Amino acid sequence: ERSDGRERLVSGAKVVAQALKTQDVNYMFGIVGIPVTEIALAAQEVGIRYIGMRNEQAACYAASAVGYLTGRPGVCLVVSGPGLIHALGGMANANMNCWPLIVIGGSSERSQETMGAFQEFPQVEACRLYSKFSARPSSIEAIPSIIEKAVRSSIYGRPGACYVDIPADFVNLQVNVNSVRYVECCMPPPVSMAESSAVCMAASVIRNAKQPLLIIGKGAAYARAEESIRKLVEQCKLPFLPTPMGKGVIPDNHPNCVGAARSRALQFADVIVLFGARLNWILHFGLPPRYQPDVKFIQVDICAEELGNNVRPAVTLLGDINAVTKQLLEQFDKTPWQYPPESKWWKILREKMKSNEALSKELAFKKSLPMNYYTVFYHIQEQLPRDCFVVSEGANTMDIGRTVLQNYLPRHRLDAGTFGTMGVGLGFAIASALVAKDRNPGQQVICVEGDSAFGFSGMEVETICRYNLPIILLVVNNNGIYQGFDTDTWKEMLKFGDATTVAPPMCLLPHSHYEHVMIAFGGKGYFVQTPEELQKSLRQSLADTTKPSLINIMIEPQAMRKAQDFHWLTRSNM
Numbered sequence: 001e002r003s004d005g006r007e008r009l010v011s012g013a014k015v016v017a018q019a020l021k022t023q024d025v026n027y028m029f030g031i032v033g034i035p036v037t038e039i040a041l042a043a044q045e046v047g048i049r050y051i052g053m054r055n056e057q058a059a060c061y062a063a064s065a066v067g068y069l070t071g072r073p074g075v076c077l078v079v080s081g082p083g084l085i086h087a088l089g090g091m092a093n094a095n096m097n098c099w100p101l102i103v104i105g106g107s108s109e110r111s112q113e114t115m116g117a118f119q120e121f122p123q124v125e126a127c128r129l130y131s132k133f134s135a136r137p138s139s140i141e142a143i144p145s146i147i148e149k150a151v152r153s154s155i156y157g158r159p160g161a162c163y164v165d166i167p168a169d170f171v172n173l174q175v176n177v178n179s180v181r182y183v184e185c186c187m188p189p190p191v192s193m194a195e196s197s198a199v200c201m202a203a204s205v206i207r208n209a210k211q212p213l214l215i216i217g218k219g220a221a222y223a224r225a226e227e228s229i230r231k232l233v234e235q236c237k238l239p240f241l242p243t244p245m246g247k248g249v250i251p252d253n254h255p256n257c258v259g260a261a262r263s264r265a266l267q268f269a270d271v272i273v274l275f276g277a278r279l280n281w282i283l284h285f286g287l288p289p290r291y292q293p294d295v296k297f298i299q300v301d302i303c304a305e306e307l308g309n310n311v312r313p314a315v316t317l318l319g320d321i322n323a324v325t326k327q328l329l330e331q332f333d334k335t336p337w338q339y340p341p342e343s344k345w346w347k348i349l350r351e352k353m354k355s356n357e358a359l360s361k362e363l364a365f366k367k368s369l370p371m372n373y374y375t376v377f378y379h380i381q382e383q384l385p386r387d388c389f390v391v392s393e394g395a396n397t398m399d400i401g402r403t404v405l406q407n408y409l410p411r412h413r414l415d416a417g418t419f420g421t422m423g424v425g426l427g428f429a430i431a432s433a434l435v436a437k438d439r440n441p442g443q444q445v446i447c448v449e450g451d452s453a454f455g456f457s458g459m460e461v462e463t464i465c466r467y468n469l470p471i472i473l474l475v476v477n478n479n480g481i482y483q484g485f486d487t488d489t490w491k492e493m494l495k496f497g498d499a500t501t502v503a504p505p506m507c508l509l510p511h512s513h514y515e516h517v518m519i520a521f522g523g524k525g526y527f528v529q530t531p532e533e534l535q536k537s538l539r540q541s542l543a544d545t546t547k548p549s550l551i552n553i554m555i556e557p558q559a560m561r562k563a564q565d566f567h568w569l570t571r572s573n574m
C-alpha cells in the first residue's frame, strides 16, 4: 500500500519483464509493435539487454544462439500474427538443434477472440509443433509461474524452444503489486548419470576396440563437457572426430583430432562412442556404406528417445555427457588402459589426413583468378584470431570453410546446424558478439557467408552497425546459389530472353557489391578479387575494432569443392 492510501499497481508488461529477470534471463531480441512495445521497455528497465532486430526470424536465431552459448535461454519478443509466424523458423531451428529458447508473443485481445481481431492467430497452437512447451497464462498473476515453467522446460532434459503467449489486454492491465508472486529462479538442470553396469560394459567395449573413434557433437559442447572429454581422449589416447558444431570442444589442432580423415574414420571404425551427436543425416544415419555394417555404437545422450535411432547400439549411456564421461574416466582410472599409439588404425588415419591436407593446400595455392574456395579460406585461416567466434552458412562456403577454418574453443562455431537453416548467420553473429562483449571484451566474431546465405537476413547489417558490434562479415561471392555466372555469360544469356525464362534458378546478380550494404550504415566495406586484397582488407578489419566490416570476396562462379570419395553424398553437409 502506498502512503496516500491508494494501492500500488503493476502492469502485465512489467510482470513479464520481472519474471524473466527473476529466472536469470538476460538477453531479449525482437521487434516492437502492438502489443509488445511496453514489454521491451519494461525489460530494459529491469536490466535485460534489449536488441531490436529487423526481422523476427533473425531475432529468433539470435535468441537461440544465446541459449546455446550461455546455457540460459535468450528471449525472442514478437508481435501478434505475422510477427509470431516469422519467428517460427527460429523456433524450429532451435528445437532441431536442441537449444534453449523462449519466445514471447503478443496476441490479440481476448475479448475479440474469433472476431477477426487485428493480427489474430491461434498462436499457442501454432507454436506447439516448434516447441517443447507452449502456453498462455490464465491471468497476470499466473505469468511468473508460466515463465518459470517455460525457462525450466527449455533447459531441462533435452533443451529446446518454449512459447509464452501474452494477450494484448494483459500488457497494460494493472493489478495490485501484492497479488503477483514471483516464482524463485528455477534450479539448474539436475545432473543424471548412466547405469553403472552400462558404464562398465561401455568401458569394456572400448578396451576391446581395434579401430575406435569418439565423435564429439554439439550436445557435448552444450553440456560443457570439454574438460572431461579431453581427459578421456588424452588418457586413453583415442582418436576423435568433431561434428560441425562439436569443433572446438577439443581444439581442432589437437594431435588426436582426425577431422581431416573424416570419411575414412567413419568408414572403418569398429567402435564409435557418440558424445551428444545424433545419427541423423549429418552422420549418414550410422549406416553402410559410410560405416562398417557391424560397427558397435556407444551412445551417450540425455534424451532416452534418441537412443537406438537408426542403429541398434552396443551400449546406451543415458545421462549428462559431462557426468557420464567422468563415469567412464573412473573405469579407466581403476584399470588404466591406452589405445596403442602405434596401431595400424592410427597409421591409416594419419596417412589419410596428410593426403587430404596436401590436397587442400594444393588447391589453396592455385594462382588462378578468380580465386577458389580453398585459396579464400586458407588466407582467412592465416589471420583468424585463436579465440574468435566463427559463424558460417551457405552450401560450399560452409562445407569447405569448416575443413579449413580451425576452432580452438568450445561453443565458438555456429552454423546452419541440424536443420540446415539458411539465414541464421547474422543473428548468430550478433548473439556471439553480445555474449563476447559481456564476458570477454575484445573478442571478435567472424561471420563467413555465402552470397545467397547473406541475402536471407542481410538487413541485420543495420542492427550490427546500430549496436556497433565487433563483427567481420565475409561474403564469399560466387554470384549464385551453389554456382553462378560471370558478368559476360550473364549478359550473353540475356540476349536470348528475359531473365525469368533464360537465367538458371541458381543465378544471383553477378558482381553484386554487398559491401555497400555495410557502407550504407557506416561500417567498412571492401570488394576483393585477389589474395593480396583479401589479406589486406582482413588485416585492416581485424585491426580496426571501432567499426564492423564486410568483405565481399569474389570467387570463381563455377568453383566447386574437391572430389569426394562418396560422390552421391557430396551435397550433404559433410
Ligand code: ADP
Binding pocket: 096, 097, 098, 158, 159, 216, 217, 218, 219, 220, 222, 223, 243, 244, 245, 246, 275, 276, 277, 278, 279, 280, 282, 300, 301, 302, 303, 306, 319, 320, 321, 322, 417, 418
Ligand atoms: P551434432 O549436430 O553435433 O551431431 P546433435 O544436435 O545431432 O549434434 O546432437 C546433440 C545431442 O546432444 C542431442 O541428442 C541432445 O539430446 C544431446 N544433449 C544435449 N545436451 C546434453 C547433455 N547435457 N548431456 C547429454 N546429452 C545432451
Ligand code: MG
Binding pocket: 450, 451, 452, 476, 477, 478, 479, 480, 481, 482, 483
Ligand atoms: Mg553462392
